[in-house]
Amino acid sequence: xxxxxxxxxxxxxxxxxxxxxxxxxxxxxxxxxxxxxxxxxxxxxxxxxxxxxxxxxxxxxxxxxxxxxxxxxxxxxxxxxxxxxxxxxxxxxxxxxxxxxxxxxxxxxxxxxxxxxxxxxxxxxxxxxxxxxxxxxxxxxxxxxxxxxxxxxxxxxxxxxxxxxxxxxxxxxxxxxxxxxxxxxxxxxxxxxxxxxxxxxxxxxxxxxxxxxxxxxxxxxxxxxxxxxxxxxxxxxxxxx
Ligand code: NAD
Ligand code: ZN
Numbered sequence: 556x557x558x559x560x561x562x563x564x565x566x567x568x569x570x571x572x573x574x575x576x577x578x579x580x581x582x583x584x585x586x587x588x589x590x591x592x593x594x595x596x597x598x599x600x601x602x603x604x605x606x607x608x609x610x611x612x613x614x615x616x617x618x619x620x621x622x623x624x625x626x627x628x629x630x631x632x633x634x635x636x637x638x639x640x641x642x643x644x645x646x647x648x649x650x651x652x653x654x655x656x657x658x659x660x661x662x663x664x665x666x667x668x669x670x671x672x673x674x675x676x677x678x679x680x681x682x683x684x685x686x687x688x689x690x691x692x693x694x695x696x697x698x699x700x701x702x703x704x705x706x707x708x709x710x711x712x713x714x715x716x717x718x719x720x721x722x723x724x725x726x727x728x729x730x731x732x733x734x735x736x737x738x739x740x741x742x743x744x745x746x747x748x749x750x751x752x753x754x755x756x757x758x759x760x761x762x763x764x765x766x767x768x769x770x771x772x773x774x775x776x777x778x779x780x781x782x783x784x785x786x787x788x789x790x791x792x793x794x795x796x
Contacts, residue, residue, distance in 0.1 A: 562794050564580045564766055565782045569739060569795055576737035577643055578755055582770060583743020584661050586637045586789040590630070599623050608717045612628035616660045617701055617710060624713050628679060631661050639743060639769075639792035640667035646796060647671060654733035658745060658752055660715055673730050673752065675722055681714035690714050726752060734759040741795070742768045744788045747776045756780075767795070 569575065570786050581591045599607075602623070606612060613620045644667045647653045657664055660679040664672045682693045682702060686709025693702070693711075702711040714759055716722055730751070734740055740759040746751055756776050767782040768774065769791045777783045783790045 558670045559783060559794075562784070565784075566795050568765060569767075570740070571645070572650070572738040574737045575646065575741065576733040576738050576759065576764075577741045577743065578734075578745060578752060579643070579655070579659060579664070579743045580650065580745025580747075580752065580766060581659060582746075583637075583639050583769075583783060583788045583792075584634075584659055585744065586639060586661055586787055587634050588761050589634060589643045589659075589661055589663070599626055605718055608715065610717055611719075613712055613717075617712070621698065621700050621702070622714075624679065625696075625700070628698065629681065629696050632694075634661070634663070636663045636667035637789040639788035640664055640669070642793040642796050643743075644668035652736075654729070654737070656733060656755065657728045658749065666729055673726050673733070675716070675726060675730065677713070677715040677723075679713060679715060682711040683714040684709040685712055686710070694765075722751065730755065733760045734764065735766050737762075740764045740766050742766065742770075742776055742780070743792060744770060745774075747774045756767070769795075 585591060596618050607620055607623045640663050643655060645654050647669055653671060655664060656675060657672060658675050660676050660680055662680045680692060680694055681690055682691045684704035684707060687704060688708045689706060704711055734755045735758060739760060742756060745752055756766060766780045768780040768790055769784045
């Protein structure tokens with residue numbers, strides 16, 4: 556338990572909130588050891604994520620894209636949620652009106668016990684048939700290259716929103732409506748540069764929400780947040796409960 560008065564005030568506010576929305580990004584999983592795209596450890600065979608996570612790359616060379624995803628899934632398979640993921644699962648359990656919006660695809664919120672997760676960018680543990688569009692869970696590590704659909708033999712692809720693709724509009728609408736109706740928006744470990752995450756904070760503010768941020772560094776959000784805490788997500792988020 557901390558004596559920092561700002562932390563204590565944020566904790567009191569969260570304890571009395573009627574409706575809470577949380578937005579997480581790659582930073583919350585950094586404490587579990589998940590490589591970020593932008594860090595050098597995110598590079599694979601010297602190819603940039605931006606050149607692999609696209610529909611064009613998959614059309615050109617599905618095997619190469621699947622090899623990259625297989626590598627990422629293999630790394631993730633042994634990684635565990637940290638204290639920040641766990642604290643958010645606890646928050647969900649005590650809060651009637653709660654939404655967790657994440658840009659992460661690593662599935663760590665689910666592993667920590669979160670149930671109502673809005674995955675803006677999809678889930679690396681799901682696959683989708685390019686022909687019949689059926690989405691299924693798949694935790695095979697390593698994965699058979701190239702995986703095929705059980706129902707129609709079509710090629711499977713990762714159920715991920717790639718660069719240049721539209722977000723699932725249902726997930727996006729639910730996220731916007733969550734931030735419009737929340738008393739508190741808690742933002743953890745996101746640079747806030749990528750759409751639509753970038754517009755969720757102004758939407759929450761415009762609707763009168765209190766905004767709290769946890770990040771290792773200052774971000775475009777920091778100056779506008781009511782509470783801005785700098786440090787590791789795994790150390791700070793548990794203090795807010
Ligand atoms: P980002 O890389 O743009 O920003 C990460 C943010 O986390 C930075 O602001 C950084 O200061 C902060 N951060 C780093 N370590 C932290 C820590 N220990 N505690 C608190 N904050 C910390 O990430 P983004 O905003 O999520 O956008 C990147 C995109 O890449 C997303 O769309 C996401 O889908 C994808 N991505 C996902 C994963 C994942 O699923 N874990 C990993 C890499 C990238
Ligand atoms: Zn199919």
